[in-house]
Amino acid sequence: MRYFEDYQEGRIERFGAYEVKREDVIDFATKFDPQPFHLDDAAAAANPIFGRLAASGWHSCAMVMRMLIDHWTQNGYFSLGGTGVDELRWLKPVYPGDILSIEAEILSKSIPKSRSDIGFVNFRLTVFNQHDDIVMAMKVTNIQQRQPA
Numbered sequence: 001m002r003y004f005e006d007y008q009e010g011r012i013e014r015f016g017a018y019e020v021k022r023e024d025v026i027d028f029a030t031k032f033d034p035q036p037f038h039l040d041d042a043a044a045a046a047n048p049i050f051g052r053l054a055a056s057g058w059h060s061c062a063m064v065m066r067m068l069i070d071h072w073t074q075n076g077y078f079s080l081g082g083t084g085v086d087e088l089r090w091l092k093p094v095y096p097g098d099i100l101s102i103e104a105e106i107l108s109k110s111i112p113k114s115r116s117d118i119g120f121v122n123f124r125l126t127v128f129n130q131h132d133d134i135v136m137a138m139k140v141t142n143i144q145q146r147q148p149a
Contacts (some may be wrong), residue, residue, distance in 0.1 A: 002076045004109065004119030004144040017065035022096035028059040054093040054116055060136050061088070062098075064127055067102050080118060080143040088138040092129070099130040106136045107139070111146070119144050 018049035029038030035083040036043030055063075082106070094100065103126040111119045120141050127136040 001078060002115065002120040002147075004111075005147045006077075007101070007106050007121045009106050009108060009145065012103060014101060014103045016101040018030065018063050018067050018095050018100045020063065020094055020098045020100065022137060023051065024056045025053060025059065026098050028062070029056050032056065033058055046055060050093050052095060052096055055093055057090040057136070060090065060094045060127070061085075061138075063100055064092075064102060064136070067085075067100070068104075068125075071102075078105045078145075080145055081121065083141040086139040086141075088136075090136050092135045093131065094135050098135075100135070101128050103128070117146050119146050 002087055026039055029035065030042060037047040037058050038044075038048045038097075039053075041053055044050050105109075105124045105126075107122045107124055109119055109121050121137065121144055122141050125136075125138050126134055129135050
């Protein structure tokens with residue numbers, strides 16, 4: 001297990017290779033974001049922003065969460081949760097067939113005055129497609145266990 005103390009400010013990791021599948025885009029949109037440009041080829045083609053079927057931004061967030069959990073648990077990092085997401089930006093559409101990856105930069109760390117057994121780790125997450133275009137960016141704060149004394 002890795003602890004709060006194992007995170008180093010300024011460290012940058014790049015990981016993930018998540019393929020966006022058409023059926024997943026439609027399934028997610030049907031359940032959670034049923035806008036026409038997420039569900040229907042003709043409606044998406046008529047949309048001047050997307051031009052073709054595009055994933056919901058919320059689906060993009062879910063795919064990022066999956067890559068984070070897969071990578072971090074594989075490397076011994078187990079989050080106790082998070083305090084929120086800031087500055088979430090969907091910068092380019094995500095399309096079926098795209099391959100997403102993440103760059104995670106540790107911006108800062110802090111220990112709350114009320115709890116000395118945990119720490120907060122602040123990240124900037126930048127999400128790329130297979131062309132290295134930035135499709136999404138956000139800042140997140142994870143809660144991590146501190147190393148036992």
